[in-house]
Amino acid sequence: MKLWSRWLNLLDSEMDPRPLALVRIALPLCVIADLLRLFQLGLMDDVFTPFSQGGLSKFQSPHWVAADWFGGHASMIMLALTLVCMILVSLGTWMRPAILLGVLAYAQLGHLYPPGDRAIDRLIRTALLILLFSQADAAFSLRRVRAVSIPAWPAWFLRYFLVLVYLSAGMAKLIQQPGWLSLTADPPLLRILVDPMAARLDPVFWTQFPELFRWAGFGTIAYELCSPLLLTRHAHRFAIIGLFMHLGIAVTMSLGMFSWGVLACYPLFLAPFILRRLDRSGG
Amino acid sequence: MRNLKAIGILFAAILLFWLGMPGVAFLSPNHLKSPAKQSKFRARWGEPWTTISIASAELNRFRLPIARALGGLQPVFRVSQAWHLYRDGPRTIRRMEIVVDGERVYRTNDPTLDWRSGTFRNRRIRPMAESLTIKPRAGNRKGLGQHIVTAVREDFSAASTIQIRSVWSKRGKKESTHHWMSAEAPTWALKDHTP
Numbered sequence: 230m231k232l233w234s235r236w237l238n239l240l241d242s243e244m245d246p247r248p249l250a251l252v253r254i255a256l257p258l259c260v261i262a263d264l265l266r267l268f269q270l271g272l273m274d275d276v277f278t279p280f281s282q283g284g285l286s287k288f289q290s291p292h293w294v295a296a297d298w299f300g301g302h303a304s305m306i307m308l309a310l311t312l313v314c315m316i317l318v319s320l321g322t323w324m325r326p327a328i329l330l331g332v333l334a335y336a337q338l339g340h341l342y343p344p345g346d347r348a349i350d351r352l353i354r355t356a357l358l359i360l361l362f363s364q365a366d367a368a369f370s371l372r373r374v375r376a377v378s379i380p381a382w383p384a385w386f387l388r389y390f391l392v393l394v395y396l397s398a399g400m401a402k403l404i405q406q407p408g409w410l411s412l413t414a415d416p417p418l419l420r421i422l423v424d425p426m427a428a429r430l431d432p433v434f435w436t437q438f439p440e441l442f443r444w445a446g447f448g449t450i451a452y453e454l455c456s457p458l459l460l461t462r463h464a465h466r467f468a469i470i471g472l473f474m475h476l477g478i479a480v481t482m483s484l485g486m487f488s489w490g491v492l493a494c495y496p497l498f499l500a501p502f503i504l505r506r507l508d509r510s511g512g
Numbered sequence: 513m514r515n516l517k518a519i520g521i522l523f524a525a526i527l528l529f530w531l532g533m534p535g536v537a538f539l540s541p542n543h544l545k546s547p548a549k550q551s552k553f554r555a556r557w558g559e560p561w562t563t564i565s566i567a568s569a570e571l572n573r574f575r576l577p578i579a580r581a582l583g584g585l586q587p588v589f590r591v592s593q594a595w596h597l598y599r600d601g602p603r604t605i606r607r608m609e610i611v612v613d614g615e616r617v618y619r620t621n622d623p624t625l626d627w628r629s630g631t632f633r634n635r636r637i638r639p640m641a642e643s644l645t646i647k648p649r650a651g652n653r654k655g656l657g658q659h660i661v662t663a664v665r666e667d668f669s670a671a672s673t674i675q676i677r678s679v680w681s682k683r684g685k686k687e688s689t690h691h692w693m694s695a696e697a698p699t700w701a702l703k704d705h706t707p
Contacts, residue, residue: 233518236518236522237514237515237518240514240517240518240521241514263635266634267634267636270630270631270634272631272634272636272637275655275659276636276637280654280655283658284655285637285640285655285656285659286640286652286655287651287652287654287655288651288652290587290590292587292588292590332589333588333589335590336588336589336590336591339590340587340590342636344636344639344640344643344652345635345636345637345639345640346590347635347639348593348595348597350590351590351591351592351593352593354589354590354591355589355591358589358591382521386521386524386525389525389528390528393528393529393532393534393595394532394595394597396534396535397532397533397534397535397537397538397594397595397596397597398595398596398597398598399534400534400535400536401535401538401594401595401596401597401599402596402598402599402600404535404539404561404564404565404568405538405596405599405600406599406600407557407561408600415603417599417600417601418601419601420600420601420602420603421598421600421601422601423601423605423683424601424602424605424606425605425606425607425620425621426606426607426608426620426621426638426641426642426645427638427642428601428621429621432605432683432684433683433684436683436684483633483635483638484635485634485635485636486635487635
């Protein structure tokens with residue numbers, strides 16, 4: 230009973246709405262920037278068109294159903310709907326319907342072009358679905374009614390979700406490739422960061438420094454396996470390591486919005502630093 | 513109402529854990545199922561990794577039917593994922609090269625040969641380039657192949673031959689062309705080649 234009371238108390242706790250509002254703003258911005266980049270490269274028609282109509286991917290998911298409802302314009306309608314909904318979510322206007330519709334449309338784009346719908350897209354959609362149950366529009370939004378405090382459980386749930394992601398990533402590394410902990414084997418992190426298809430480092434030059442990658446690999450594993458610390462009151466200090474890890478990934482790899490999408494959730498961990506700064510600047 | 517909400521959130525948390533169970537969800541249903549596979553794994557990695565891996569595989573085989581039953585709504589939102597992210601990198605260095613009339617114009621991650629590199633390095637196109645480079649006659653190669661042919665014809669109007677090469681090497685070793693596709697004027701039909 231004591232445990233249940235603690236659970237109830239946790240769910241009753243309240244928080245400053247600003248960190249969650251920053252997540253609400255940043256997550257859709259990643260999606261918008263990612264889609265605009267495709268537009269800039271002139272790839273919209275190639276990516277979001279079925280193969281039979283001249284698109285890139287031969288394979289569509291059986292859950293691509295928008296074409297049954299909207300015919301030949303389905304992909305462009307889904308694209309427009311995703312963009313409009315993400316803008317609305319970011320502005321904090323009609324947040325809940327915009328999240329629901331936006332995630333559904335964004336998922337349809339993923340079903341239409343599965344090769345380009347990566348883990349980060351799924352992470353962002355899941356995070357947005359968690360925000361659906363929050364009052365993330367209570368600050369930094371166009372909504373008229375603002376709040377000083379909001380229920381904290383959606384923020385806790387999102388933090389828990391990210392911990393699951395990190396734990397899964399760390400354990401998958403260790404179980405499938407124990408070389409991550411080896412003091413002698415070729416460091417897996419070196420192989421990842423010099424793979425020209427996804428990374429930017431020169432394979433010949435950086436192979437001279439295996440120890441650098443071995444220790445960076447240990448650090449990655451340690452951060453991922455210790456990620457439950459992100460649920461403690463020390464989260465803000467621990468998350469600084471994650472911040473640098475993701476910035477490192479952004480610099481050394483060409484993964485598009487991966488790092489930015491994950492970092493969009495970091496205001497929840499870094500809240501004490503962010504709130505102090507916002508209070509000082511009157512934000 | 514308060515208790516009902518608490519039960520609902522607890523259920524959602526357990527569901528999330530069950531669907532993407534850390535250390536387990538990324539394994540294939542047949543992972544380390546046979547004694548032969550287990551012996552091979554033990555010979556390579558020893559203990560305690562073998563016992564941990566076998567236990568994870570058994571747990572996954574128990575988890576999967578329940579996860580399938582509970583995760584029915586996942587495809588609607590396309591949120592299903594094992595979250596293994598980057599487990600390992602390839603031991604072989606592979607690059608895609610595009611050669612127009614005998615002259616290389618693109619080579620993966622080469623700043624001196626960067627024709628339309630923004631396209632081929634884009635996170636949505638990269639998986640297609642990657643599968644084209646890894647696998648001869650990859651199932652999804654034609655779309656990207658056709659896209660490259662169209663783009664070359666736009667940017668090099670006098671071009672008469674195009675090759676899309678997959679170049680392989682070990683780190684620091686000499687590289688060679690593993691397989692390639694070609695297209696020639698006037699038909700521009702894509703052909704597959706393996707040495």
